Amino acid sequence: MKYLLSSLILLIVSFFSCSPKQEKVEKVEMEIDFPMGKLIDLTYEFSEETVYWVTSKEFELEEVAKGQTEKGYFYSAYNFSGAEHGGTHIDAPIHFAENGQSVDEIPLENLMGKAIKIDVSEKASQNPDYQVSQFDLEFWEAEHDQIPDGSIILLQTGFGKKYPDKMEYLGTDQRGPEAVKDLHFPGLAPDAAKWLVEERNIHAIGIDTPSIDYGQSQNFGTHVALMTANIPAFENVANLEKLPAKDFHIIALPMKIKGGSGGPLRIVAIVE
Ligand SMILES: [Zn+2]
Numbered sequence: 545m546k547y548l549l550s551s552l553i554l555l556i557v558s559f560f561s562c563s564p565k566q567e568k569v570e571k572v573e574m575e576i577d578f579p580m581g582k583l584i585d586l587t588y589e590f591s592e593e594t595v596y597w598v599t600s601k602e603f604e605l606e607e608v609a610k611g612q613t614e615k616g617y618f619y620s621a622y623n624f625s626g627a628e629h630g631g632t633h634i635d636a637p638i639h640f641a642e643n644g645q646s647v648d649e650i651p652l653e654n655l656m657g658k659a660i661k662i663d664v665s666e667k668a669s670q671n672p673d674y675q676v677s678q679f680d681l682e683f684w685e686a687e688h689d690q691i692p693d694g695s696i697i698l699l700q701t702g703f704g705k706k707y708p709d710k711m712e713y714l715g716t717d718q719r720g721p722e723a724v725k726d727l728h729f730p731g732l733a734p735d736a737a738k739w740l741v742e743e744r745n746i747h748a749i750g751i752d753t754p755s756i757d758y759g760q761s762q763n764f765g766t767h768v769a770l771m772t773a774n775i776p777a778f779e780n781v782a783n784l785e786k787l788p789a790k791d792f793h794i795i796a797l798p799m800k801i802k803g804g805s806g807g808p809l810r811i812v813a814i815v816e
Pocket residue numbers: 629630633634635779806
């Protein structure tokens with residue numbers, strides 16, 4: 545395929561044996577197919593506006609230093625804090641599956657690769673509690689082809705356009721446990737998630753809302769179905785309207801928190 549650039553990477557591993565003079569050089573060759581195309585950032589910046597789950601600690605940036613030093617150079621540094629699950633982030637399987645992978649354990653194969661987009665924004669524009677159905681998935685397949693093995697699926701509900709207006713995007717601008725009942729945004733239906741797990745072979749799934757389960761979910765059946773099968777989810781994904789239905793790749797690399805249930809995610813599309 546012409547969009548693939550076959551690049552040959554030559555790794556030269558050099559090390560010394562007992563005597564420093566006896567330098568031994570080992571050459572390892574790896575062939576890497578790297579997709580070429582237009583880069584599209586699917587990540588929201590982290591700031592005071594970043595949307596977090598109503599019960600989660602929000603993002604904070606604390607200035608440590610900013611300005612000219614006495615020694616004549618400029619210096620800036622900050623401390624940051626916030627919940628794993630906020631803004632553009634990943635849910636690691638262990639978020640909803642006791643024996644699932646933690647964020648540091650997710651194989652890179654699940655985070656990088658070919659992707660498709662399924663657009664349900666017309667239906668979701670009329671119903672903030674819309675759940676993407678098996679019918680929607682099969683409708684995409686009827687138009688295109690069977691969801692390719694190893695795909696990352698992105699679900700476009702159109703809610704990205706409302707970000708970061710909490711009233712519009714979450715259904716409430718209140719915070720705390722009392723606000724959970726007022727959450728209204730689309731998600732993937734648990735039955736459709738089970739169908740993907742059982743009938744298709746996907747590497748990850750993402751959505752342009754705060755959660756892969758819809759806002760009114762009580763038992764998070766979609767999270768459970770996906771994460772029990774070690775399929776991670778990307779949430780609050782930006783700019784999905786800029787993507788085609790297929791023929792693009794995703795690179796989605798989260799902060800590698802040891803044992804973490806998720807974390808901030810930098811997600812990028814490469815469109816042919
Ligand atoms: Zn999450």
